[in-house]
Amino acid sequence: MSWFQSAVVYQIYPRSFADSDGDGIGDLRGIIERLDYLKHLGVDVVWLSPFYPSPQDDNGYDISDYQDVDPVFGTLADFDELSEGLHARGIKLVIDLVVNHTSDEHPWFRDPAKRDWYWWRETPPNDWRSFFSGPAWELDPVSGEYYLHLFSRKQPDLNWENPEVRKAIHTMMRWWLDRGVDGFRMDVINLISKDLAAGVYFNGPRMHEFLQEMHASVFADREGLLLVGEMPNVTVEQARLYTDPARRELDMVFQFEHVQIDQGPTSKWDLHAFELRALKETFGRWQTGLADVGWNSLYWNNHDQPRVVSRFGDDGEHRVAAAKMLGTVLHLHRGTPYVYQGEELGMTNTLFNTIEDFRDIESLNHYAEAVAAGASPDDVLLALRKMGRDNARTPMQWTSGAHAGFTEGEPWIPANPNHEWINAEAAVTDEGSVFHHYRRLIELRHQLPVIARGDFTMRLVDDERVYAFTRALEGEELLVLGNFSGDSMRIEIEGWTGAEAPLIGGPGLVLGPWEGKAFRRS
Numbered sequence: 001m002s003w004f005q006s007a008v009v010y011q012i013y014p015r016s017f018a019d020s021d022g023d024g025i026g027d028l029r030g031i032i033e034r035l036d037y038l039k040h041l042g043v044d045v046v047w048l049s050p051f052y053p054s055p056q057d058d059n060g061y062d063i064s065d066y067q068d069v070d071p072v073f074g075t076l077a078d079f080d081e082l083s084e085g086l087h088a089r090g091i092k093l094v095i096d097l098v099v100n101h102t103s104d105e106h107p108w109f110r111d112p113a114k115r116d117w118y119w120w121r122e123t124p125p126n127d128w129r130s131f132f133s134g135p136a137w138e139l140d141p142v143s144g145e146y147y148l149h150l151f152s153r154k155q156p157d158l159n160w161e162n163p164e165v166r167k168a169i170h171t172m173m174r175w176w177l178d179r180g181v182d183g184f185r186m187d188v189i190n191l192i193s194k195d196l197a198a199g200v201y202f203n204g205p206r207m208h209e210f211l212q213e214m215h216a217s218v219f220a221d222r223e224g225l226l227l228v229g230e231m232p233n234v235t236v237e238q239a240r241l242y243t244d245p246a247r248r249e250l251d252m253v254f255q256f257e258h259v260q261i262d263q264g265p266t267s268k269w270d271l272h273a274f275e276l277r278a279l280k281e282t283f284g285r286w287q288t289g290l291a292d293v294g295w296n297s298l299y300w301n302n303h304d305q306p307r308v309v310s311r312f313g314d315d316g317e318h319r320v321a322a323a324k325m326l327g328t329v330l331h332l333h334r335g336t337p338y339v340y341q342g343e344e345l346g347m348t349n350t351l352f353n354t355i356e357d358f359r360d361i362e363s364l365n366h367y368a369e370a371v372a373a374g375a376s377p378d379d380v381l382l383a384l385r386k387m388g389r390d391n392a393r394t395p396m397q398w399t400s401g402a403h404a405g406f407t408e409g410e411p412w413i414p415a416n417p418n419h420e421w422i423n424a425e426a427a428v429t430d431e432g433s434v435f436h437h438y439r440r441l442i443e444l445r446h447q448l449p450v451i452a453r454g455d456f457t458m459r460l461v462d463d464e465r466v467y468a469f470t471r472a473l474e475g476e477e478l479l480v481l482g483n484f485s486g487d488s489m490r491i492e493i494e495g496w497t498g499a500e501a502p503l504i505g506g507p508g509l510v511l512g513p514w515e516g517k518a519f520r521r522s
């Protein structure tokens with residue numbers, strides 16, 4: 001049994017968490033001031049999104065120096081203080097490792113001697129598109145050659161075929177571990193091996209080799225780390241290989257299937273209706289697929305996804321019930337749950353009136369491209385409002401006061417007006433809040449081995465409204481129910497009577513609108 005099987009991770013997006021100096025952008029000192037809040041919530045690990053020097057073309061996922069802190073976020077001394085403050089509270093610190101690409105302002109990209117650290121070609125060898133719209137090959141007017149960027153043109157892809165690149169990255173990673181960090185969340189790590197001729201950039205031919213080499217060179221003699229790889233387009237069969245402990249690659253991956261069930265196959269902007277059966281199908285397959293080998297990560301939200309209570313729940317009348325139910329369902333699966341800042345408050349998507357209200361390069365580029373291609377601006381806006389990443393990036397809602405208590409200046413993106421009633425100050429003092437529910441879910445995972453390690457069985461597979469599953473470990477059993485509808489109902493589950501001890505919610509197999517329940521017996 002590994003320590004992370006009973007752990008819960010909390011993600012902080014520093015730009016939007018807490019601003020200590022009034023410049024309108026969150027910073028490391030802002031986080032330091034909120035450590036007791038994290039301790040109160042009870043999380044085991046903090047994953048910190050990028051805080052490194054960066055032109056901020058993609059909010060820090062475009063790094064120009066891997067071994068420093070951007071002045072907008074603070075200093076290395078602040079980082080050390082944050083790391084010590086977390087460790088003093090028994091919380092581990094995992095940092096973001098963004099090594100598929102650097103910023104175009106990284107000295108490596110500017111160094112003529114390091115030309116082969118990136119992908120340069122006299123003519124584009126394929127017709128790859130950037131995830132942020134437009135072609136993935138960019139003409140550099142100075143050299144007359146094209147370079148590859150799967151994200152923005154300010155995010156050139158590193159050439160991992162070059163052993164010097166891999167060595168430099170390993171050295172950088174060891175530097176952070178020596179400084180005290182407890183692991184890495186590896187940004188789009190399954191893009192690092194590419195086959196340009198075959199047109200492959202997901203899960204390319206040398207992926208396992210690169211990860212095993214990294215493990216041997218960086219992690220071999222260290223213990224207690226958390227290594228999680230972000231992997232769009234990963235299948236469960238591939239994830240078994242990536243997360244099999246015997247292969248020494250990663251502890252777990254972030255898969256994307258469940259956050260694509262309301263999107264078309266080729267574009268996240270192609271909106272599809274949410275179907276509960278599709279959610280069960282994907283989660284069920286991942287639970288089964290990683291039952292005997294490997295490990296799941298569990299998430300609804302991160303800085304790239306719209307808020308789950310708005311997306312799969314109800315952010316109106318039943319917001320509190322829906323947010324709690326979504327937490328219950330996710331956290332009682334087998335895997336390591338991730339909580340994204342504000343999820344524990346039931347924070348919702350925000351209001352965007354016009355394109356001017358968006359900040360994210362992905363949204364802005366898509367709008368420009370789609371409208372130029374003839375799409376109706378209103379239709380494009382509709383999709384941006386639902387799927388836009390800025391929904392996740394509005395300021396953390398601390399209080400009902402100005403700018404949600406996030407900053408004393410002007411925030412870089414406005415706070416959601418609903419901070420007047422959705423905020424941490426109110427939630428912490430209300431025993432019935434989403435916050436206290438998440439506290440309890442985290443505590444339960446620490447206490448009950450059946451949550452951390454029990455077998456998983458999906459129940460009511462075809463039901464369109466109720467998510468149901470059981471867990472079992474050494475004679476201990478759990479039944480978990482989530483009502484994904486606004487109707488009250490009575491449930492029948494073979495083998496369960498409703499007389500079992502309620503663990504979450506009241507007795508009996510009846511569910512109120514959007515209610516989640518759990519029962520326990522041994």
Ligand code: ISL
Pocket residue numbers: 058061062098131151187188230232268303304305389
């Ligand atoms: O957001 C997305 C889909 O909703 C993805 O296309 C996203 O860009 C992809 O999951 C990769 O994400 C990661 O790398 C990007 C960065 O913009 C994201 O914030 C990061 O999580 C490039 O570094």
